[in-house]
Amino acid sequence: MVNASPVTIEIESMRVTDLAQVMEIEYASFTTPWSELSYRQELLFNPNGSYFVARPARADSIEAAPKFFWRKFFSSSSRQIRAAEPVVGYGGFWLVVDEAHISTIAVNPAWRRRGIGARLLIAMIERARALRAETVTLEVRVSNAPAQSLYRKYGFEIAGTRPRYYNDNGEDAFIMTTPRIQTDAYRIRLQHAINILA
Ligand SMILES: CC(C)(COP(=O)(O)OP(=O)(O)OC[C@H]1O[C@@H](n2cnc3c(N)ncnc32)[C@H](O)[C@@H]1OP(=O)(O)O)[C@@H](O)C(=O)NCCC(=O)NCCS
Numbered sequence: 201m202v203n204a205s206p207v208t209i210e211i212e213s214m215r216v217t218d219l220a221q222v223m224e225i226e227y228a229s230f231t232t233p234w235s236e237l238s239y240r241q242e243l244l245f246n247p248n249g250s251y252f253v254a255r256p257a258r259a260d261s262i263e264a265a266p267k268f269f270w271r272k273f274f275s276s277s278s279r280q281i282r283a284a285e286p287v288v289g290y291g292g293f294w295l296v297v298d299e300a301h302i303s304t305i306a307v308n309p310a311w312r313r314r315g316i317g318a319r320l321l322i323a324m325i326e327r328a329r330a331l332r333a334e335t336v337t338l339e340v341r342v343s344n345a346p347a348q349s350l351y352r353k354y355g356f357e358i359a360g361t362r363p364r365y366y367n368d369n370g371e372d373a374f375i376m377t378t379p380r381i382q383t384d385a386y387r388i389r390l391q392h393a394i395n396i397l398a
Pocket of ligand 1 (some may be wrong): 307312
């Protein structure tokens with residue numbers, strides 16, 4: 201789905217019950233995917249991890265979800281309808297002292313270019329600010345122009361390179377880092393970005 205209309209998104213903490221859907225997106229998004237066990241361990245045993253899922257708000261889910269979501273999940277009770285909202289993206293970070301290190305972010309290929317990655321990134325930066333992190337950092341493949349473009353929009357800049365960081369093809373990683381996120385200047389920049397997405 202290229203340059204489709206933006207979608208109203210709800211961001212929630214990731215739960216173990218989300219992992220089946222998370223893993224579908226993981227396998228569709230990465231050549232060296234994490235295992236479900238890795239995610240489970242992050243959720244259950246890593247006190248420094250913060251993980252989120254994105255779901256379309258209900259009206260968007262009804263309009264935009266593939267038909268099988270209707271058939272499989274929608275029925276009369278509102279509780280079941282709530283449960284039917286699919287996970288369309290996710291992201292997470294580790295807090296390491298005063299630095300938030302984004303460990304993963306991905307959006308279902310069918311839902312890309314609708315502002316979901318941006319929403320997830322903003323949610324992570326906001327949580328990192330709440331946890332008193334000073335900066336947010338991550339590694340990204342040098343060939344991954346879409347992700348780099350996303351990160352640049354929110355102030356990340358290339359701070360260095362990790363040679364041959366990726367095992368599958370020996371590709372280098374760029375280290376990308378925000379300016380200090382606790383400053384008023386960054387808070388205003390983030391708020392501006394949120395207003396544009398709203
Ligand atoms: C990177 C990723 C999470 C972006 O998710 P998304 O929901 O499509 O992103 P958004 O719609 O919020 O786009 C936000 C911005 O990112 C950039 N961007 C996203 N996709 C892009 C693309 N295909 N080409 C160029 N820029 C792109 C743009 O700057 C875009 O802003 P714009 O729409 O105003 O131009 C998604 O492409 C993905 O899951 N990729 C595979 C996994 C991955 O590479 N994760 C990053 C690992 S470091």
